[in-house]
Amino acid sequence: xxxxxxxxLHVLGNVTPKPIIINGTYINPELGKYHARLRTLGRSCxxxxxxxxxxxxxxxxxxxxxxxxxxxxxxxxxxxxxxxLVASVHENxxxxxxxxxxxxSSQQGNDRLKPEGEGTWANTVTFGTAEGSTDDDYKNxxxxxxxxxxxxxxxxxxxxxxxxxxTAAILRYHTESHFLSEHGGNLYHLFHKYPVKYGxxxxxxxxxPSSPVVYDTGDKESNKNMFGSSLRGEFESGFxxxxxxxxxxxxxxxxxxxxxxxxxxxxxxxxxxxxxxEPLHCGDFTxxxxxxxxxxxxxxxxxxxxxxxxxx
Amino acid sequence: xxxxxxxxLHVLGNVTPKPIIINGTYINPELGKYHARLRTLGRSCxxxxxxxxxxxxxxxxxxxxxxxxxxxxxxxxxxxxxxxLVASVHENxxxxxxxxxxxxSSQQGNDRLKPEGEGTWANTVTFGTAEGSTDDDYKNxxxxxxxxxxxxxxxxxxxxxxxxxxTAAILRYHTESHFLSEHGGNLYHLFHKYPVKYGxxxxxxxxxPSSPVVYDTGDKESNKNMFGSSLRGEFESGFxxxxxxxxxxxxxxxxxxxxxxxxxxxxxxxxxxxxxxEPLHCGDFTxxxxxxxxxxxxxxxxxxxxxxxxxx
Amino acid sequence: xxxxxxxxLHVLGNVTPKPIIINGTYINPELGKYHARLRTLGRSCxxxxxxxxxxxxxxxxxxxxxxxxxxxxxxxxxxxxxxxLVASVHENxxxxxxxxxxxxSSQQGNDRLKPEGEGTWANTVTFGTAEGSTDDDYKNxxxxxxxxxxxxxxxxxxxxxxxxxxTAAILRYHTESHFLSEHGGNLYHLFHKYPVKYGxxxxxxxxxPSSPVVYDTGDKESNKNMFGSSLRGEFESGFxxxxxxxxxxxxxxxxxxxxxxxxxxxxxxxxxxxxxxEPLHCGDFTxxxxxxxxxxxxxxxxxxxxxxxxxx
Numbered sequence: 001x002x003x004x005x006x007x008x009l010h011v012l013g014n015v016t017p018k019p020i021i022i023n024g025t026y027i028n029p030e031l032g033k034y035h036a037r038l039r040t041l042g043r044s045c046x047x048x049x050x051x052x053x054x055x056x057x058x059x060x061x062x063x064x065x066x067x068x069x070x071x072x073x074x075x076x077x078x079x080x081x082x083x084x085l086v087a088s089v090h091e092n093x094x095x096x097x098x099x100x101x102x103x104x105s106s107q108q109g110n111d112r113l114k115p116e117g118e119g120t121w122a123n124t125v126t127f128g129t130a131e132g133s134t135d136d137d138y139k140n141x142x143x144x145x146x147x148x149x150x151x152x153x154x155x156x157x158x159x160x161x162x163x164x165x166x167t168a169a170i171l172r173y174h175t176e177s178h179f180l181s182e183h184g185g186n187l188y189h190l191f192h193k194y195p196v197k198y199g200x201x202x203x204x205x206x207x208x209p210s211s212p213v214v215y216d217t218g219d220k221e222s223n224k225n226m227f228g229s230s231l232r233g234e235f236e237s238g239f240x241x242x243x244x245x246x247x248x249x250x251x252x253x254x255x256x257x258x259x260x261x262x263x264x265x266x267x268x269x270x271x272x273x274x275x276x277x278e279p280l281h282c283g284d285f286t287x288x289x290x291x292x293x294x295x296x297x298x299x300x301x302x303x304x305x306x307x308x309x310x311x312x
Numbered sequence: 313x314x315x316x317x318x319x320x321l322h323v324l325g326n327v328t329p330k331p332i333i334i335n336g337t338y339i340n341p342e343l344g345k346y347h348a349r350l351r352t353l354g355r356s357c358x359x360x361x362x363x364x365x366x367x368x369x370x371x372x373x374x375x376x377x378x379x380x381x382x383x384x385x386x387x388x389x390x391x392x393x394x395x396x397l398v399a400s401v402h403e404n405x406x407x408x409x410x411x412x413x414x415x416x417s418s419q420q421g422n423d424r425l426k427p428e429g430e431g432t433w434a435n436t437v438t439f440g441t442a443e444g445s446t447d448d449d450y451k452n453x454x455x456x457x458x459x460x461x462x463x464x465x466x467x468x469x470x471x472x473x474x475x476x477x478x479t480a481a482i483l484r485y486h487t488e489s490h491f492l493s494e495h496g497g498n499l500y501h502l503f504h505k506y507p508v509k510y511g512x513x514x515x516x517x518x519x520x521p522s523s524p525v526v527y528d529t530g531d532k533e534s535n536k537n538m539f540g541s542s543l544r545g546e547f548e549s550g551f552x553x554x555x556x557x558x559x560x561x562x563x564x565x566x567x568x569x570x571x572x573x574x575x576x577x578x579x580x581x582x583x584x585x586x587x588x589x590e591p592l593h594c595g596d597f598t599x600x601x602x603x604x605x606x607x608x609x610x611x612x613x614x615x616x617x618x619x620x621x622x623x624x
Numbered sequence: 625x626x627x628x629x630x631x632x633l634h635v636l637g638n639v640t641p642k643p644i645i646i647n648g649t650y651i652n653p654e655l656g657k658y659h660a661r662l663r664t665l666g667r668s669c670x671x672x673x674x675x676x677x678x679x680x681x682x683x684x685x686x687x688x689x690x691x692x693x694x695x696x697x698x699x700x701x702x703x704x705x706x707x708x709l710v711a712s713v714h715e716n717x718x719x720x721x722x723x724x725x726x727x728x729s730s731q732q733g734n735d736r737l738k739p740e741g742e743g744t745w746a747n748t749v750t751f752g753t754a755e756g757s758t759d760d761d762y763k764n765x766x767x768x769x770x771x772x773x774x775x776x777x778x779x780x781x782x783x784x785x786x787x788x789x790x791t792a793a794i795l796r797y798h799t800e801s802h803f804l805s806e807h808g809g810n811l812y813h814l815f816h817k818y819p820v821k822y823g824x825x826x827x828x829x830x831x832x833p834s835s836p837v838v839y840d841t842g843d844k845e846s847n848k849n850m851f852g853s854s855l856r857g858e859f860e861s862g863f864x865x866x867x868x869x870x871x872x873x874x875x876x877x878x879x880x881x882x883x884x885x886x887x888x889x890x891x892x893x894x895x896x897x898x899x900x901x902e903p904l905h906c907g908d909f910t911x912x913x914x915x916x917x918x919x920x921x922x923x924x925x926x927x928x929x930x931x932x933x934x935x936x
Contacts, residue, residue, distance in 0.1 A: 020663055028676065030687055031665045037691055039332055041343045052340065059691040063342055066474050067349055067371040068383055068443055071692055092742070093732050100412060100724060100731045107412045108405050118404070123447040123471060125440075128749075131692055131765060135747040141443060144473075159747060162690050351644055353655045364652065375654055378786050379661055379683040380695055380755055412724060419724045420717050430716070435759040435783060437752075453755060 037061055044146045045074035046082035046312050055081065057166070059130060064145040072140050073130040073162065075152070075310060078216050079174055083152050083310040086142040087187075088133035089254075089270055090158065090306040091285035098274060098282035103127060103137045104253065106274030110282040115198035117274025121253050122191040134160050134306045137284070144188035148311035149178040151187070152216075153240060153256050155305040165308075170301050171226065171257060172217035174312070175240060179211040186311060187242070194243035196251045198275040203263035208243030210259045223257040226302045227268050230295035234262035244269055248277035252286060256307055267296050270307065349373055356458045357386035358394030358624050367393065369478070371442060376457040384452050385442040385474065387464070387622060390528050391486055395464050395622040398454040399499075400445035401566075401582055402470065402618040403597035410586060410594035415439060415449045416565065418586030422594040427510035429586025433565050434503040446472050446618045449596070456500035460623035461490040463499070464528075465552060465568050467617040477620075482613050483538065484529035485569060486624070487552060491523040498623060499554070506555035508563045510587040515575035520555030522571045535569040538614045539580050542607035546574035556581055560589035564598060568619055579608050582619065661685055668770045669698035670706035670936050679705065681790070683754060688769040696764050697754040697786065699776070699934060702840050703798055707776050707934040710766040710811075712757035713878075713894055714782065714930040715909035722898060722906035727751060727761045728877065730898030734906040739822035741898025745877050746815040758784050758930045761908070768812035772935035773802040775811070776840075777864060777880050779929040789932075794925050795850065796841035797881060798936070799864060803835040810935060811866070818867035820875045822899040827887035832867030834883045847881040850926045851892050854919035858886035868893055872901035876910060880931055891920050894931065 019027075026032030040052040041061045048054045048062075060074045062084070075083040092101035098110050098117070106117030118125075120139065128138035134156050152174035160168040183190040194208035215223070215238075224237040239259035244252050247263035253271030260269065266276070266287040276282040288298040297303075331339075338344030352364040353373045360366045360374075372386045374396070387395040404413035410422050410429070418429030430437075432451065440450035446468050464486035472480040495502040506520035527535070527550075536549040551571035556564050559575035565583030572581065578588070578599040588594040600610040609615075643651075650656030664676040665685045672678045672686075684698045686708070699707040716725035722734050722741070730741030742749075744763065752762035758780050776798035784792040807814040818832035839847070839862075848861040863883035868876050871887035877895030884893065890900070890911040900906040912922040921927075 018663065028663065028665060030667065030671075031663060033691060034662075034665055034687060034693065038346075039330065039340065039343060041340060041346055043342065047342075059688075063346060064371075064443065066443060067345060068441065069346065093738065095735070095737050096732060108408060111407070113407050114405065119447070124444045124473065125448040126444055129692065129765075131688065131690060132748045132750055135743070136749040141441075161748065350658075351642065351652065351655060353652060353658055355654065359654075375658060376683075376755065378755060379657060380753065381658065420720060423719070425719050426717065431759070436756045436785065437760040438756055453753075 041069070044082075044142065044148070044311065045076065045084040046148075048074060049076055049082040059162075062142060064141045068141055070140050070142075071130060072142060073133075075166075078152065078172070079214065083174070083312045084142050084146060084148075085130055085133065085138075085308055086140055086146065086311050087309040088128070088136075088138040088306045089284055089309070090133070090135065090137050091283070091288075091303065092136070094285060094289045094303060096283055097279050101137070102282075102284045103139075104270070104284045105272040105282060105286075108274060110274070110276055110279040112198070112275050114274035115200075116195060117272065121196050121271060122188060124188075131162055133308060134158055134165070142311065144186065146311050147185035149181050149185075150175040150312045151180065151240065152310040152312065154217075154308040154310070155256070155302060156308055157301070157305045169217050170305055171223060173213040173215045173223075173240070173257060174310070175211040175213055177211045179209055180311070183209055187309070190242060191253070196243055196253045196271065196273050198251055198273045199249045200251060201245050202249060203245045203247055203260075203265070206245055207241060207260065210239050210241040212238055213240050213257065226257075226299045228290075228295040228297050230293065231264065231267050234264055235260050235268055241269070246281075250276040250278075250281060254307075264296070268298065353381070356394075356454065356460070356623065357388065357396040358460075360386060361388055361394040371474075374454060376453045380453055382452050382454075383442065384454060385445075387478075390464065390484070391526065395486070395624045396454050396458060396460075397442055397445065397450075397620055398452055398458065398623050399621040400440070400448075400450040400618045401596055401621070402445070402447065402449050403595070403600075403615065404448070406597060406601045406615060408595055409591055413449070414594075414596045415451075416583040416596045417594060417598075420586060422586070422588055422591040424510075424587050426586035427512075428507060429584065433508050433583060434500060436500075443474055445620060446470055446477070454623065456498065458623050459497035461493050461497075462487040462624050463492065463552065464622040464624065466529075466620040466622070467568070467614060468620055469613070469617045481529050482617055483535060483569060485525040485527045485535075485552070486622070487523040487525050489523040491521055492623070495521055499621070502554060503565070508555055508565045508583065508585050510563055510585045511561045512563060513557050514561060515557045515559050515577070516572075518557055519553065519572065522551050522553040524550055525552050525569065538569075538611045540602075540607040540609050542605065543576065543579050546576055547572050547580055553581070558593075562588040562590075562593060566619075576608070580610065665693070668706075668766065668772070668935065669700065669708040670772075672698065673700055673706040683786075686766060688765045692765055694764050694766075695754065696766060697757075699790075702776065702796070703838065707798070707936045708766050708770060708772075709754055709757065709762075709932055710764055710770065710935050711933040712752070712760075712762040712930045713908055713933070714757070714759065714761050715907070715912075715927065716760070718909060718913045718927060720907055721903055725761070726906075726908045727763075728894070728908045729896040729906060729910075732898060734898070734900055734903040736822070736899045738898035739824075740819060741896065745820050745895060746812060748812075755786055757932060758782055758789070766935065768810065770935050771809035773805050773809075774799040774936050775804065775864065776934040776936065778841075778932040778934070779880070779926060780932055781925070781929045793841050794929055795847060795881060797837040797839045797847075797864070798934070799835040799837050801835040803833055804935070807833055811933070814866060815877070820867055820877045820895065820897050822875055822897045823873045824875060825869050826873060827869045827871050827889070828884075830869055831865065831884065834863050834865040836862055837864050837881065850881075850923045852914075852919040852921050854917065855888065855891050858888055859884050859892055865893070870905075874900040874902075874905060878931075888920070892922065
């Protein structure tokens with residue numbers, strides 16, 4: 001059998017195809033699994049679930065409208081399933097201030113000349129892999145390609161491997177409000193409408209869209225307690241909020257699990273433009289780690305977890 | 313139907329294949345498109361056009377000689393088509409001087425010890441994606457793998473999405489001289505012959521190959537006017553030129569649309585080694601932005617566009 | 625024929641499949657080669673060799689346990705074959721001290737707050753490509769996914785292209801001790817057990833696993849002579865050693881070809897955490913280049929070669 005198969009690899013211009021299925025069984029089981037995955041190729045995990053009935057969490061093949069094929073993780077079980085992992089925000093250096101690895105804010109240092117920083121929230125640049133998304137930043141073409149209604153966010157401790165994500169997550173929630181439909185169908189379009197840009201608005205008056213969330217791991221109370229005691233009067237938990245400004249007019253992209261009511265949002269919102277009036281705030285995890293007053297710091301668990309973003 | 317399909321995903325060692333085509337129609341249309349794309353797999357877009365008659369612009373599958381499979385954009389319509397997108401030069405920080413993101417010059421700061429910088433023009437390192445190539449640097453295996461005769465260059469405004477590239481481009485041109493044939497068949501080989509290295513030559517006497525171009529968007533005059541008034545006597549438009557030196561013996565990789573006749577090439581040529589005698593010149597877009605004398609600056613449109621490189 | 629094939633690309637919802645094999649011959653030979661490669665899809669090159677009899681060195685398709693598909697180079701000939709290229713350590717800037725490109729130590733500068741640096745040796749982050757692995761760092765999912773017994777290391781001069789690797793290598797060796805089996809089956813698990821972290825141990829007393837090697841290119845003597853005369857009493861050649869500390873408690877990941885007997889390991893071991901008591905030691909190639917005393921420097925050949933890591 002093996003001789004027969006390898007023969008194909010030695011032929012160049014003239015390849016005689018070998019049988020890969022005998023009596024209905026793949027002679028290469030890995031290839032069988034590959035073909036089974038490929039057979040459900042779709043534009044999103046929801047597509048795959050609805051059209052082809054796939055029901056297991058795992059890695060699937062997706063394609064953009066233009067035909068770029070990629071792989072990512074689908075959550076096929078939570079709240080009906082059909083969730084596509086499109087991005088993760090991972091802090092590789094909590095002490096860095098817009099240094100290498102801060103792809104969701106800026107890798108050029110805190111710089112007034114770069115008020116939008118990397119521009120990652122509103123561009124088509126992609127990086128990382130699904131399997132590596134708890135150890136590094138991740139963004140796939142689904143981020144800009146998929147038309148979705150809702151988001152889910154999972155906070156998964158750094159280094160956890162894919163098969164342990166669901167159980168290891170310290171916080172998981174999703175929206176059911178279909179709020180993305182009003183903003184172009186995904187975060188790429190939402191952030192074109194609400195730029196993550198220093199000086200483009202003011203605290204409280206220029207907050208972007210906010211949606212209530214349903215918790216899948218944790219609840220309003222545990223979510224609230226992930227932030228220091230001085231911060232708990234600064235926000236309402238049970239929401240996810242996009243594009244806010246702090247008291248300095250510095251922009252942040254996402255307040256995970258909360259809706260700001262105060263203006264110290266750098267301590268509980270993440271991502272950002274490339275300039276913060278207070279340079280120590282600049283970075284993917286902004287000022288979540290604030291040692292000068294620990295009551296203004298997020299919990300160690302939250303700081304050491306990646307925020308995984310899903311669409312449905 | 314969906315139950316039948318998803319069943320395949322649940323079987324591990326023993327996969328019974330499901331029909332994917334019924335009465336000549338793919339039951340998964342995305343899979344049908346995928347297979348149609350795969351069926352034209354080739355070494356270059358010209359290969360795909362000539363052998364399999366593909367005639368639409370879009371994303372196709374290519375393979376290197378060694379068998380690495382990748383996807384990129386094929387322009388199948390301009391001047392007969394068959395153009396493979398192999399790279400883009402994108403300036404992520406016009407104020408940076410060989411900082412992070414300057415992959416076509418150096419990301420290590422201006423450094424006399426690194427006269428060839430990243431070495432990107434003459435190595436096999438790849439990065440980015442076709443769909444992201446107007447928002448970030450891009451280089452695929454075709455850059456070093458394809459044997460070609462001509463190049464085309466498109467200057468496409470940052471952030472434009474793939475389907476709008478052709479109409480949004482501010483400048484598009486291609487060569488018809490087959491000049492690459494004399495230099496190893498691609499830029500990888502051309503730049504081994506003409507290293508992009510500080511001090512390796514002199515202005516005027518050590519200019520690399522230059523070829524006349526045919527314009528597909530714009531013309532000699534509009535091309536000329538993309539550079540400040542003080543520069544227009546410094547070059548002849550209607551050409552593309554590779555590997556030049558300025559008055560300081562600093563090396564640049566490509567003069568897009570022009571052939572230098574003077575020695576201030578840092579204001580109208582891009583890419584480079586890792587050292588420029590004047591540190592402010594160091595970077596992917598060299599000194600195209602020169603605020604101290606605006607007549608020596610390229611137009612805002614050009615500075616805010618990525619240069620997409622094609623082979624045929 | 626070409627009209628017939630391209631027709632498939634024009635149909636969207638309803639794709640009529642075209643024949644790709646006629647009389648047992650692929651009408652697209654590149655596609656034939658692709659299918660031949662895909663037919664041997666496996667978890668490792670050893671898998672591919674043993675189950676499907678593939679016997680040629682080259683690029684193959686692999687899949688992780690979760691189903692992420694990737695391509696890498698398989699050495700199917702050395703010492704029985706079945707070796708999977710999983711990583712390469714490439715020094716892009718011998719003068720840099722934990723700067724951009726130092727993915728196997730730190731890209732954040734020498735920093736006491738980052739004792740484990742990037743964490744690359746013990747995480748699931750991947751980067752680079754097999755074909756580019758002599759010009760840039762490389763790490764694929766096999767690094768953490770494959771269960772292996774032995775390692776091989778090739779030192780291949782920078783810029784050498786894939787087809788020349790075997791003949792161009794200045795040093796090639798492999799283990800036969802099956803030492804990985806005692807440490808979780810791969811380096812990902814080994815380095816969880818033996819963290820590459822400043823201060824986590826002492827020279828001599830806390831050395832990680834070491835295995836004797838069999839040389840495929842070079843020998844004990846040529847290996848020894850790749851390091852300066854002052855260093856040759858500092859180690860025993862004919863081994864590969866993982867996770868060692870120098871006199872400063874600074875951690876290194878791999879001593880290629882040698883087992884330290886002294887404590888100046890920064891001159892002959894590579895990789896590391898993100899902090900070295902002596903900042904000049906920080907970087908992917910640590911202090912292999914040591915101009916202040918050339919007898920403590922590695923040979924130019926070794927410094928200008930990438931270290932390619934294989935599993936079997």
